[in-house]
Amino acid sequence: MRGSSEMQGARCSAVRLLLLSCCVCAAAGYPFRTPLDLDVTPRITVLSSGLQGCRRFQSSAVNYSTMLLEADSERLYVGARGAVFALNASDISASSALTIEWEASPEQKRQCLLKGKDNKTECFNHIRFLQRFNSTHLYMCGTNAFRPLCAYIDEEKFVMSSQPEEGRDKCPYGPTTGYTALIIDQQMYTASQYEFRSFPDIRRNSPPPTLKTEDAPTRWLNEADFVGSALVRESLGSSTGDDDKIYFFFTETSQEQTTTYSHSRVARVARVCKGDRGGRLTLQKRWTSFLKARLTCSLPEYDFHFNMLRSMFVMPGHTPQDTLFYGIFGLEWKNVKASAVCRFSLTEVQEAFQGPYMENQDSSSKWKEYTGKIPDPRPGTCVTDTLRARGINVSTSLPDDVLDFVRRHPLMSQQVQPSDRRPLLFRRTTDYTHMAVRMIQGLDGQTYHVLYMGTDEGWLHKAVEVEGQLHIIEELQVFEDQQPVDNVLISAEQMSVYLGSSSGVVQLPLSNCHRYASCYDCIFARDPHCAWNGAQCVDIMALEDRSTLIQDIQHGNRGCENTQDDVVLRSRTVRVGDDVLLQCELSSNLATPLWTLDDSELQGYGLNSGFRTGTDGLLIIEARQDQSGLYTCYAVENNIKVAIVSYNITIRLDLPPPPPVEPTEDYYSHFATLLPPTERPSSERPLPPPPAPLLPHSELLTPRNMEAVYLSLITILGGLCVVLTVVLVYVGFCLRVGNRGKYSLRAAAAAYPSSKRNNKNKKQHRNSSHMELKTISSHCNGNGVCNGVSKHQNGGIQDGGFLQIVPGEGHTSPNKEPPPPAPPLPPTPQHHSPECDFPSGLSATLPSVLRRMNGNSYVLLRQSDSENTPSHSYSFAEELNRILEKRKHTQLLPRPDESSV
Structure with missing residues (x-):
């Protein structure tokens, strides 16, 4: 007994010690305590659809992992699987590309398979080495399906000038084996694990002595x-x-x-x-x-x-x-x-x-x-x-x-x-894979190092080193499909950066200063290539006279004090009691929003204050008349406050109530796409159809009568079960007596299609789920105001729609199957001005990112325009389709953790 109690006490002590250590680790964040001054966030994010000056090269080959840039000849040589290319360095997408096909022979591929190698990745000729040998020839080596070969390339004709030679001591056998090599004064230095069972080695291969x-x-x-x-x-x-x-x-x-x-x-x-x-x-x-x-x-x-x-x-x-x-x-x-x-x-x-x-x-x-x-x-x-x-x-x-x-x-x-x-x-x-660095002199006379770093997911991060720390200027989505960046090269002559991956080669400009629309935006970027000339952000490398340019790499907040940016001013008319979203999108990931009402900062955004704030806007909850005024959204970055947009809000009592909105079947399916993945109904519990109209009241449907109906139904079903049981027993007896027992009733029941049973279960689940949704529509008054938007444009006030929003809740489902796919969305217009409207009348100023508003779920119901009663109306599903399509192309957060606006 004593031994048992001692063992139990020891276990309790161990458990207490484990819990204590867990608490300490949780409090300290071990081992993931983040050094906030080093874990840098990229300032802006540019998706592949927004890249400017991007050129691409692709072919039937894959794995463009080896690159050689020749500045004198303006050529970019690329080694891939089974081929070598000579591209125009100024424009790699030009049709002047030259190609040398160098595939492994069928016999060598067969020998590779006999060695147990992968026929999809390893049994090919992967070009692992490509460098200049002398003034007239290049030298390349390939794995050749686990039998390496090397060959010379005539640069002028771009053909193999000789038969391939043995490459066993110069090139690794596999496409992923760690490897590096140099040709120095026509001597080749390599480092790798050359053979399958050999030790890693650093060698000088030729000429002797090796x-x-x-x-x-x-x-x-x-x-x-x-x-x-x-x-x-x-x-x-x-x-x-x-x-x-x-x-x-x-x-x-x-x-x-x-x-x-x-x-x-x-x-x-x-x-x-x-x-x-x-x-x-x-x-x-x-x-x-x-x-x-x-x-x-x-x-x-x-x-x-x-x-x-x-x-x-x-x-x-x-x-x-x-x-x-x-x-x-x-x-x-x-x-x-x-x-x-x-x-x-x-x-x-x-x-x-x-x-x-x-x-x-x-x-x-x-x-x-x-x-x-x-x-x-x-x-x-x-x-x-x-x-x-x-x-x-x-x-x-x-x-x-x-x-x-x-x-x-x-x-x-x-x-x-x-x-x-x-x-x-x-x-x-982030897992960075490769990088390249360039030195550039800023307007302050200092030399800055600009880093271009590729990631394992096909992104490029551009950063500048300032006093021992990196500021990430931008992150660019170079490849839509996630794939590692295998090589990064910089050409100062072409002012380009080249990136190789498994699918192709991409050429991007070293900088894109025109992306920054205002003085502060240009200064906040802290890009040594860019400066503000009083009207726009320009590349300093293209200018000889730099005396009037503004640039601040060291601090990123000085020089724009005397400049004035145009602030967009909008007018809104709202009915008392409506929920209204004032949109304010911040282009910088480092900026935070700040709202003012009549030049006074809004203090507190709780439910009692009548306001909720989010990354994309300010929500006025159940608008009151005393909330009328001029709302201004500021972007606060690097201790500088910059006005983005202003709203002149008028909240009135005398506006007519909105007409009722009839929900459609598409309404609920689109509503599901607005919910986060954890709150979306599963495929076996789809959202319910619109509620059926209530039946007229009848005295026959009293509790006592309903109880009698239930008892009658139970009695009838019980009798049917008894009869069915007797029939099954009789049939089974007859089959056994007749010696025809090859047919099994149990097997017949098992043969009943599982899909039908699943459909039956789905129907039961569908009938058991429920959800209640409320809608708010826009309205018009008699003073030239329709849907809450003024039709006048005096004083620089621009018309624009506003969003009416109601809280919504979704019921989660225990099933873990994914929801059914959403219906196809209409195409998105490729180009439009900031103030143009979509064909449906939805304003183009909708937020481009689905983000949460302080933890509450909101359902977007209607975006009104500045016209009176439209000549053609669109259903809610069509309007929501267009909104979702726009946001799909500009999504920044891959997995919103809450329901989004």
């Missing part, structure tokens, strides 16, 4: 996944006669002796000297200058450690020492979407390679810092003027003790920290 990394007794690379490489010509202007170096970036399994990172992945940077020739006896045909160090990109105060390196962009500076490395990092947890951008300097990397080494005395233990004597000359360094003075002109002349130390100590102890010791950007809900 070199590779060591794998025994100390393996230099541990399950490495390569993402990039770069040449840094450190010999330029070097006072020590230093050699050029090639840097490789990858992720591998951790080897350090720490409890935090045991058995985890870490990001690395490795380097080799371009002039390395290997050792004479020790490290023969091996690198003598290979060293690697860890790249750190983390937020320790929030317990975020970004260990997975996804991409690296090398930003050349004015001198080799000014070189910067921009890396995209991710979390090791595969089920969590998050990204960080960290920037490293070449100086920090060089300091790490000059620091202490790590060692591993026993292969079964972790690595730790080496504290012994270091041989001379320093292991892993390139040949310099100092070594040449000692008679060491090439790596084959290095002493054996130095080479043996290099073999056993490839890892450095010091970690490479990012600039400012923190990431430039952190995004919780």
Whole structure:
């Protein structure tokens, strides 16, 4: 008994401890406490339908993952699956594209299938390498259905100039294997896991001498996944006669002796000297200058450690020492979407390679810092003027003790920290894939770095770095179908950014300043390409005289104090007791709405105040006469208040009541589309038809008479069941006696179509559900006012419709099946002015986003126009169809969490 009670007490203590830890984690947000200053929201969002200056290239091929931009020839070379293309860099959609078809042979595809590879993805020739070899030829390599081949391309004729050659040591076997390669002075440097069962390796393939990394007794690379490489010509202007170096970036399994990172992945940077020739006896045909160090990109105060390196962009500076490395990092947890951008300097990397080494005395233990004597000359360094003075002109002349130390100590102890010791950007809900960076000088004389970052869902984020942090200028939906961006290139000559994906290549302008309509909108963007010239937002790169331009990248709120923007003024007449929505759409995701009534800020938006506010407008609940006045909506961004729209509202008592609106069957189906997914009825519980008219009262339908009717029905049904049972028993007996038992009544019942039974159940569910809806229509008075809209346009007052809204509630269904599809919607007009009307008379100023109004559900019933009784009327379903069609093309929130207006 004592043991049982002690065990029970221990369990209770464990439960209490678990609950306490859960509470602490919930309070702290562990491990997802968001650094608010780094988790940046893109300022504006542009869908694919709103892209300007966009050009696309597509063909029958797929996987456009390899790109080479030649600024001199104005060509963009693209490697895809089974083909290579030469596109016009100024317009990739032009018909002048050249093509080289290079498919794997049927026999090679058959051999690939025999190896157990996927016939839909792997057994093809994926172009993994495409670079310039010399002034006349390009060089490319492909997987060739798991038997890599390489070939030369005659640039002028754009044809393969020779037969393909063996590519086993130059190209990986699979299309998704981590891989990077460079051609430097006609020498090819590659890093990958080349064969199926081989170890990852960094190689110089041709011409001889060929070199590779060591794998025994100390393996230099541990399950490495390569993402990039770069040449840094450190010999330029070097006072020590230093050699050029090639840097490789990858992720591998951790080897350090720490409890935090045991058995985890870490990001690395490795380097080799371009002039390395290997050792004479020790490290023969091996690198003598290979060293690697860890790249750190983390937020320790929030317990975020970004260990997975996804991409690296090398930003050349004015001198080799000014070189910067921009890396995209991710979390090791595969089920969590998050990204960080960290920037490293070449100086920090060089300091790490000059620091202490790590060692591993026993292969079964972790690595730790080496504290012994270091041989001379320093292991892993390139040949310099100092070594040449000692008679060491090439790596084959290095002493054996130095080479043996290099073999056993490839890892450095010091970690490479990012600039400012923190990431430039952190995004919780985005997985960045590739990036490109461009330097541009602003009007203030400072040089800014503009980043173009592709995501795993086909979006492009454009950001500017200001004092160690990134401001995301815009996010662009480049591909409608969600697909990763596989490559990003920038052309300063063409002022374009190119993005490759599985479906095609897209060309976009580096900036689109005309998107910003006002001075403050242009300043808030903080785009170094854009400035305000007094009339419009223009691209500064196209102007020589910049003396009158306004730009503020540092603060994003100065320079527009003396400018005046036109504010749209509308007039509304409302009947007392109506609910009215005053629309105010904010183009910026960083702006918040602020409403004033007669120049006084509206305080409090609760139910008692008579107002509700949302992202898209202000709702006046059961309008009163004392709520008449001038309502103005302001966008507050970066501590600046900018007027967007004003409404002159008149609330009157003498307006006639609205005519009744007869709900149609489409009314309820369209109402369901306005509800959030959690509140929509399932397919087995559709919304009920309109309620039938009440039957005339009869004395026969008294409770006593109804009880008698029910008893009679039960008696009749019971008798029928008894008779049916007797008949079934008799038939079964006859079948058995007649020895014809091949027919089973149970099987016959089972053969009854399940669809009929389901239909029967659906009918029962349909009859059991109920919903009550109320409608409000517009009205006219005798003073030239119809549907609550003034017909006059004096004083700059513009006519426009207003929305009448009533609260609505939807009943949820326990069934989890999706609702039936909505009927097809009419096409949306592609172009219209802000003040034009749709053919149905609905004003084009409807909100383009379905968003919630402080948690309440509202049903849109009618949008009135400024005309008197229209010559042709439209049903509610038609009006709602048009509204929904417009919003479908401009939806910003993918899953509204409440019923929306």
